Amino acid sequence: MNKQFSFKRFVLLLKQEAVMNNRFYLTFFSVLTVSCCILMFFAISGMGKFYDEASYVTMMLFFGTIGGLIYGTSAFQETRSSDLLSGYLSQPGSILEKYLVQFAFKIILFFPILLLSYWIASNVAWFAVDATLIKLTSIIPRFSFSLLFDPKIYPVLSKIHGPLDVFVTMLSTLCFAFAGSIFFDRYKLFKTTLLVAGLYILDMVVKLMLTKFYFPVYAKGLRIKVNEYESFWNLYNTQWYHYLVGLGGALILLFFVYYKLKEKEA
């Protein structure tokens, strides 16, 4: 049998992950749905007519990022204790197979979970507000997946130009969290959150310095000015920057996750 990858072993490892950790996935889905539903209920009822289609995207980005951090750092559960780690490392299966199983469950599976959870939560919240507080039928549409791909809603949002921006933001956060799950031995979520927040602050500081250098007239306090223009492939320069930093960084980390797993000891 191939020592790097065997499809049969990979399927067995997938099945094992699903059976052994199904309680975690169900709990995550339930908690995400309920918390999303409660927050959306207050957001819709509180904002009333100011809650528009774009608000759905902002909310999804918020839940996708926070949820992604929590979900991503739950990868490689067995590395949390040396008892489990011995069993995990001596479990038949190549490093590549074990890595791909975690990638499938903690990166790929996140998006169907998020979309389904968000669809249920937003519709329940909409019906709940409609039935109890405000008649929403003529004010706010119900959430549907097609809404995410409606280009009309994006120009009103600052810094988000389209669904790809939303996806890239969530994916890069998820990948950073995935990496944090194996790079940190303890307090994985806390340390990863600090790391992501630190990178965000670093990004702001760099932009602030560039603003002061290139646009000294606009630079007052913490104001940041970015000269935005449409670049190649119909993408803005800021989008390219966003994709390069977010996805590029995430891809490099994903590569190192494999080597970290390979060198892991119990």
Next chain:
Amino acid sequence: MISINNLTFNYQEQGAFFNGFNMKLEQGTITGLLGTNGAGKTTLLKLMAGVLSPKNGRFKVNDYVPFDRDPNFLEDLFFVPETYSFPPISVGKYVSIKSPFYPQFDQEKLSSLLNQFDIDEKQKLTRLSHGSQKKFLIAFALATNCKLLLLDEPTNGLDIPSKSIFRKVLVSAVCDEQLVIISTHQVKDIDAIIDQLVILNNGKLLMQESMFNISSDYQFQRVASLQDVPDVIYHESYAGGYRVMAPADGEETDVDIELLFNAVLTNQSLKHKSNNYEQAI
């Protein structure tokens, strides 16, 4: 089967734990790995299982380098750690998802072992007592029919009848192609089943000898007075007399492993013999 040459290993921020360590073990034996706390027993088992990486030296198990964690190597090895935890699923479910990873897995053997250990396949693993969890893990390990079984303190947490069953099932379930290494402090639990003894101390191999050779070379007696035995190598007092280790005089006696262990730790001449053995490897 296991060949260790000039092994060096240390934990982070510690000096060399194993330094120039050599050992060779062949299949077809049940080997008892003894040592004081911190002697390196668990570390050695983890190195064999590939969950720790040696810093230097040649380390081969079944012709594989353990830390490469080749799947073909891992499917012929089962490591029962001292402490473990299980997912909240039934015994049967656990078996159904884990057993396909082991090509030689014998379901009938497992059912028989679980029956002897009085474990129901429908029970949830997390609801089993610590002792029953350990019994299940041992039964599963034996049913995998892996060439190398590493058992770290397998009798810890087992009640007296279970220890007796453990000894019985181990002897009956292991075949000539297998090597079983049992690391333990509970020498009395394994003295009747092991056929080879390895004694470690501070990362050094003090003794590696077959039980046959030990019983040929030494005799172990309980005597009222030390004058009753000429050439005493080592002795310990107990209520009513002395436990004595002496050179064999033709009459074979049961090996008192605890006495032998203490003798090896304290007796320079025995250490010398073992060191010579190590150098010979």
